[in-house]
Amino acid sequence: AVRGRGLADVRHGTKVTSLVDCLDGVRATIESGGRSQTVTADYAIGADGATSWVRGQLGIRMNGMPPLAQQINVYFHADLSELTEHRPAVLYWTINSAARGVFIAMDGRRRWTFNFEYNPAVETPADYPPERCRGIIAAALGRSDIDIEIQRVGGWTMCAETATAYRQGHVFLAGDAAHRFPPTGGIGMNTGLADADNLAWKLAAVINGWAGPTLLDSYHAERRPVAQSNTQYSVANALKMASTGIGPTATGVVERLESIDPDVAAAQRAAMADSIEQQRPHFGALNQDLGYRYDRPGAAVVPDGTDPPVLRDAATDFVATARPGSRLPHAWVVRDGALVSMLDLVGPHVLIITGRDGAHHLRCVTGVAEVPTSHVVLGADIVATDTDLHDLLGIGPNGWLIVRPDGHVAARSASPDGDGCAILTALAKVLSVTFTPA
Ligand SMILES: Cc1cc2nc3c(=O)[nH]c(=O)nc-3n(C[C@H](O)[C@H](O)[C@H](O)COP(=O)(O)OP(=O)(O)OC[C@H]3O[C@@H](n4cnc5c(N)ncnc54)[C@H](O)[C@@H]3O)c2cc1C
Incomplete structure (x- = not known):
C-alpha cells in the first residue's frame, strides 16, 4: 500500500549497517544482496524493534524494570476449529503440567502462535526444535491427533522499559525500539503506530517548511509519557493475571489443578473462575487505547x-x-x-x-x-x-x-x-x- 501511493521507496531484505549523524542530516550504509550503498537523508527513524541496533548506536539507554520473563513464540498452522468454533476468541490460555501457554489466533482458522515461558538459566530458544514444539502444542491442546505444521520458532524477552530519549540529533526512535512492554493489553504495536502518526506529520511539516525544527522536540515530550503509561498498564495486567493462574508470577497452580484431592482442584478452578471478572480492564480499556493526551x-x-x-x-x-x-x-x-x-x-x-x-x-x-x-x-x-x-x-x-x-x-x-x-x-x-x- 505504501509503495502504491508513491510516497516512499520501500526496500525489503535490506540492512542498515552504519548510521552517522552529520551536521545537516544523516548518512547511512545499507546492504542488500551482498551490495552496499550509501544514502543520505535529512532525518532517520530507528524503527528496528525491541533490540534496536539504532538505539545501541546512539547509546540511548532503556529505563524500567528487569526482564519479567523469557518466552518462546511458535508460529504454526493447524486446523483447530473442532476445539474453538463453539467458543471463538483471539486468545486461549491452557494450563496443565505438560504445557502451559497462550494460543493467539492469527486468522481465526489455521494460523496460530503458541507462546510459553522457558528458563534462560538452563535453556535457549535453540533447545526448542520443531519436533519438541509440536509435542508441547499437542500437550497444550490435549490432543495428539491434530496435524500441526510448525512454521517458525523464536525467543523473546518480556520487558517493561522505555527509551530515555526518543530523539538524538537527526535520528528518532519509534515502535519497540523506543518502548517494550508485556503483550498483556495488546497495545505494543498500537503504541508504535501512534508514534509514527505523531512523528510523520511533524517531519513533513518541518521538511516542507511550514513548521520550525523545534516542533520535532515535541515528539519525545508527547510520546514517551504515553509509552510509560502503557508500560505500567501492561505490567499491571500481567500481574493481575497471576490470580487466574497465568503468567510468570503464578506458582503452584498446576499442582493444585491436578491434585489428587478433588476439593483442592475444585477450589483452584473456582478461584480462577472468580478472578476472570477482575481481568475486565485488561480487555476493555478504551481510555488507555484512545484517551491518551498531549x-x-x-x-x-x-x-x-x-x-x-x-x-x-x-x-x-x-x-x-x-x-x-x-x-x-x-x-x-x-x-x-x-x-x-x-x-x-x-x-x-x-x-x-x-x-x-x-x-x-x-x-x-x-x-x-x-x-x-x-x-x-x-x-x-x-x-x-x-x-x-x-x-x-x-x-x-x-x-x-x-x-x-x-x-x-x-x-x-x-x-x-x-x-x-x-x-x-x-x-x-x-x-x-x-x-x-x-
Ligand atoms: C506474543 C505477543 C503478542 C502481541 N500482541 C499484540 C497485540 O495484540 N497488539 C499490539 O498492538 N501489539 C502486540 N504485540 C506487540 C507487537 O508485536 C510489537 O509491538 C510490534 O511488532 C513492534 O513493531 P516494530 O515495527 O516496532 O518492531 P518489529 O516488529 O520488531 O520490526 C522491526 C523491523 O526492523 C528490522 N530491522 C532490525 N534491524 C535492522 C537493520 N539494522 N536494518 C534494517 N532493518 C532492521 C527487523 O527485521 C524488523 O522487520 C505482541 C507481541 C507479542 C510478543
Missing part, C-alpha cells in the same frame, strides 16, 4: 486552561473531549450529503473547525506561509446527526479549534473576544514558527 510541558499544544475529565478508572472510563492535547472526538456528521465520522475530517493538513458564527476566523489563517489547512464551519459544512457539536467540542458559536494532522486538538478558543487573530498566534505556537503578516 498536555505535558513541551507538547505542541496550546493549553486553554481547562482541566481534563475526571475518571473513575483511568484505563476503562473514556470521556470524549476536545480539550487541547486530546484526540478529536468522534461524532457522526453529514458532509456534502454523505454520513462520515468527524475523525474523517482529519488529513495531512491542519484542520480548523469554527462554531457556526466563527467563519471570520478563517480569514486569519487562509494562505498563511504555505501551511496546508482545511476548514469546517459547524452547521454549514457539517451537520451532526445526533450530537450538539458545539457542546461536544466545547466551543461557542464564535469559537474555534485547531486540529493537528494526527487528529489531536492543538488549540481551542471557546468564545474569543472580537475579531482578533488569536487563532494565528496559536497556530504559530503549535508549529514553532513566526508568521510574517502578508
Whole structure:
C-alpha cells in the first residue's frame, strides 16, 4: 500500500549497517544482496524493534524494570476449529503440567502462535526444535491427533522499559525500539503506530517548511509519557493475571489443578473462575487505547486552561473531549450529503473547525506561509446527526479549534473576544514558527 501511493521507496531484505549523524542530516550504509550503498537523508527513524541496533548506536539507554520473563513464540498452522468454533476468541490460555501457554489466533482458522515461558538459566530458544514444539502444542491442546505444521520458532524477552530519549540529533526512535512492554493489553504495536502518526506529520511539516525544527522536540515530550503509561498498564495486567493462574508470577497452580484431592482442584478452578471478572480492564480499556493526551510541558499544544475529565478508572472510563492535547472526538456528521465520522475530517493538513458564527476566523489563517489547512464551519459544512457539536467540542458559536494532522486538538478558543487573530498566534505556537503578516 505504501509503495502504491508513491510516497516512499520501500526496500525489503535490506540492512542498515552504519548510521552517522552529520551536521545537516544523516548518512547511512545499507546492504542488500551482498551490495552496499550509501544514502543520505535529512532525518532517520530507528524503527528496528525491541533490540534496536539504532538505539545501541546512539547509546540511548532503556529505563524500567528487569526482564519479567523469557518466552518462546511458535508460529504454526493447524486446523483447530473442532476445539474453538463453539467458543471463538483471539486468545486461549491452557494450563496443565505438560504445557502451559497462550494460543493467539492469527486468522481465526489455521494460523496460530503458541507462546510459553522457558528458563534462560538452563535453556535457549535453540533447545526448542520443531519436533519438541509440536509435542508441547499437542500437550497444550490435549490432543495428539491434530496435524500441526510448525512454521517458525523464536525467543523473546518480556520487558517493561522505555527509551530515555526518543530523539538524538537527526535520528528518532519509534515502535519497540523506543518502548517494550508485556503483550498483556495488546497495545505494543498500537503504541508504535501512534508514534509514527505523531512523528510523520511533524517531519513533513518541518521538511516542507511550514513548521520550525523545534516542533520535532515535541515528539519525545508527547510520546514517551504515553509509552510509560502503557508500560505500567501492561505490567499491571500481567500481574493481575497471576490470580487466574497465568503468567510468570503464578506458582503452584498446576499442582493444585491436578491434585489428587478433588476439593483442592475444585477450589483452584473456582478461584480462577472468580478472578476472570477482575481481568475486565485488561480487555476493555478504551481510555488507555484512545484517551491518551498531549498536555505535558513541551507538547505542541496550546493549553486553554481547562482541566481534563475526571475518571473513575483511568484505563476503562473514556470521556470524549476536545480539550487541547486530546484526540478529536468522534461524532457522526453529514458532509456534502454523505454520513462520515468527524475523525474523517482529519488529513495531512491542519484542520480548523469554527462554531457556526466563527467563519471570520478563517480569514486569519487562509494562505498563511504555505501551511496546508482545511476548514469546517459547524452547521454549514457539517451537520451532526445526533450530537450538539458545539457542546461536544466545547466551543461557542464564535469559537474555534485547531486540529493537528494526527487528529489531536492543538488549540481551542471557546468564545474569543472580537475579531482578533488569536487563532494565528496559536497556530504559530503549535508549529514553532513566526508568521510574517502578508
Ligand atoms: C506474543 C505477543 C503478542 C502481541 N500482541 C499484540 C497485540 O495484540 N497488539 C499490539 O498492538 N501489539 C502486540 N504485540 C506487540 C507487537 O508485536 C510489537 O509491538 C510490534 O511488532 C513492534 O513493531 P516494530 O515495527 O516496532 O518492531 P518489529 O516488529 O520488531 O520490526 C522491526 C523491523 O526492523 C528490522 N530491522 C532490525 N534491524 C535492522 C537493520 N539494522 N536494518 C534494517 N532493518 C532492521 C527487523 O527485521 C524488523 O522487520 C505482541 C507481541 C507479542 C510478543
